[in-house]
Amino acid sequence: MARSCCGDVDLVTAEGEPIPRHRRTVALCRCGLSTIKPFCDGTHKAAGFRTDD
Numbered sequence: 001m002a003r004s005c006c007g008d009v010d011l012v013t014a015e016g017e018p019i020p021r022h023r024r025t026v027a028l029c030r031c032g033l034s035t036i037k038p039f040c041d042g043t044h045k046a047a048g049f050r051t052d053d
């Protein structure tokens, strides 16, 4: 399951480079399988990734 966030949030890489956002609300990948990291692409569903929170 992805973690959603919205509002005036800047996403940056570990090196501090900005990561462009294309939507006001974004879903961040927590399973590590997305092909569009750091964003969720729905791959977690096929992989069966689940969390308790």
Ligand code: FES
Residues within 6 Å of the ligand: 001, 002, 003, 028, 029, 030, 031, 032, 033, 034, 039, 040, 041, 042, 043, 044, 045
């Ligand atoms: S949480 Fe959705 S692809 Fe990783």
